[in-house]
Amino acid sequence: MNDLGVEAGVTVAELMASSGVPFGTSGVRGLASSMTDKLCHAYATAFLQYLRQIGEFSTGDRVALAGDLRTSTPRILAACATAVRDCGGEVVFCGLTPTPALAFHAMGNNAGVGMPSIMVTGSHIPADRNGIKFYRPHGEVLKSDEAGIVGQRVKIDPSRFGNDDSLLAPVPLPEVTPVEDEYIARYVRHFGADALSGLTIGVYQHTAVGRDVLVRAVEALGATAVPFGRETVFVPVDTEAIREEDIALAASWAAENKVDAIISTDGDSDRPLVADARGTWLRGDIVGLLCARAVAADVVVTPVSSNTVLELSGAAPKVVRTRIGSPYVIRAMMDAADADTSARVCGYEANGGFLLGSAVDDLAPLPTRDALLPIIAVVMNARERPLAEVVAELPPRFTFSDRVADFPQENSAALIAFLSHGEEDEQLARIARLFGEIAGFPTGIDTTDGYRMSFADGAIIHFRPSGNAPELRCYSEAETEEKARDLNARALAHVLADVVPEAVAFGASHR
Incomplete structure (x- = not known):
């Protein structure tokens, strides 16, 4: 068993540097081939050392494990389970199940007695990658915890691993402890067994780990579920940058089938997708806004990239904006709840993931991304009128986001450094030169996370490097969907063709 108190061994920071598998805002992510048994065992060990x-965490404590449907997930689960046993813990295997179902169970499912948990998932990233999310007994690992984990020294016994760093004798996973029934029951208790009565709901299943949970949940709430699109080869569905094929699939399927809504999630089922009866996907931040309104939130916390329609609609008395990533949202929710213990506090991200920071009637807090709550809260509207009408009543603000995959992180860093160089007046002049033809006169800059530019006609362009993948994201906002899309496409094309080369050259000349 690992001696968790020793000061020998290698630090996680050193392992990150040598493996190319870093900690980001949502845990560990990297190429599955780089996430060897030895590395995953070390990361899980470091997490438990930090908790100790x-x-x-103490010897004999239980640790819950679960995973998604990626082909590399079972191997990584076995490596993590072995680390738990080596650290003196007892493995509670919750199967291949949604991240929020694991979190709800591990956090005590209303009983308040939590345990640490580990979710093996790459969420929405490509199939050749994977990741690990770590949870403390009562919530996600936050940015304040990251330094403590990264600084851990871990002893690695080379005799336990082969030449390819695979475990020679991984611990077998125990029988599955079911967690999905209690997760579904949480929402049936709150909303009632007839909450979706009379509705017909399409369920786009692809390879979401919660694809069957969605069917069971909407049926338990009184709806008729119509599953479609089930796949065996992993599909990287990103709820924030919806693939063109998923846009076309939902529209064509809705045209052929009479439904009131279509629902889905990303790979680990903590981020929702909701489409109206025409198969038009709602943006995640619109889903979040509608859910916040449904729970009558007093304080809504959301990242800077979310649609500004939240403020314009008056959906909540107080809005707090943060950096992108659930740890930042959770930290701000905790602060808001501490400041006013009677307030209903919630948060959401532009990807639609909804976080409940305080109790709402009989609904206990679940301070991690959840897909099921916003799906139910939004689709319930369809009992009264079409979802398209509900969305159309909001102020006309539309967002769009896209990404450039396989974009070198050093180029992202060069771009942000170039744009943010100098005083504000100098930056605004540079923006006018670079983006004036695309977006008009610049009026403001926000560097809360990445580089966000506001323009006189209300347009917004926001560039941000991904925290855990070699990609550049671009967020745009305008008064029409067409303009937001066009703005995004033109801004990305211009940045790739002209701005990045200038930024790289600028960086080289200013070293």
């Missing part, structure tokens, strides 16, 4: 140091 802060008094949240």
Whole structure:
């Protein structure tokens, strides 16, 4: 068993540098081929060592594990399970199940007695990658925890691993402890067994780990579920940058089938997708806004990239904007709940993931991304009128986001450094030169996370490097969907063709 108190061994920071598998805002992510058994075992060990140091893990304690449907997930689960056993813990295997179902169970499912948990998932990233999310007994690992984990020294016994760094004798996973029934029951209790009565709902299943949970949940709430699009080869569905094929699929399927809505999730089923009766996908931040309104939130926390329709609609008395990533949203939710213990506090991200920071009637807090709550809260509207009408009543603000995959991180860094160089007046002049033809006169800059530019006609362009993948994201906002899409496409094309080369040259000349 690992001696968790020793100061020998290699640090996680050193392992990150040598493996190319870093910690990001959602845990560990990297190429599955780089996430060897040895590395995953070390990361899980470091997590438990850190919890032991802060008094949240002891020998004999239970640790919950679950995973998604990627082909590399079972191997990584076995490596993590072996680390749990080696650290003196007892593995509670919750199967291949949604991240929020694991979190709800591990956090005590209303009983308040939590345990650490580990979710093996790459979420929405390509099939050749994977990741690991770590949870403390009562919530996600936050940015304040990251330094404590990264600084851990881990002893690695080379005799336990082969030449390819695979475990020679991985611990077999125990029988599955079911967690999905209690997760579904949470929402049936709150909304009622007839909450979706009379509705017909298409369920786009692809390879979402919660694809069957969605069917069971909407049926338990009284709807008729019509599953479609089930796949065996992993599909990287990103709820924030919806693939063109998923846009076309939903529209064509809705045209051929009479439904009131279509629902889906990303790979680990913590981010929702909701489409109206025509098969038009709602943006994640619109889903979040509608859910916040449904729970009558007093305080809504959301990243800077979310649609500004939240403020314009008056959906909540108080809005707090943060950096992108659930740890930042959770930290701000905790602060808001501490400041006013009677307030209904929630948060959401532009990807649609919804976080409940305080109790709402009989609905206990679940301070991690959840897909099922916003799906139910939004689709319930269809009992009264079409979802398209509900969305059309909101102020006309539309967002769009896209990404450039396989974009070198050093180029992302060069771009942000170039744009943010100098005083504000100098930056605004540079923006006018670079983007004036595309977006008009610049009026403001926000560097909360990445580089966000506001223009006189209300347009917004926001560039941000991904925190855990070699890609550049671009967020845009305008008064029409067409303009937001066009703005995004033109801005990305211009940045790739002209701005990045200038930024790289600028960086080279200013070293």
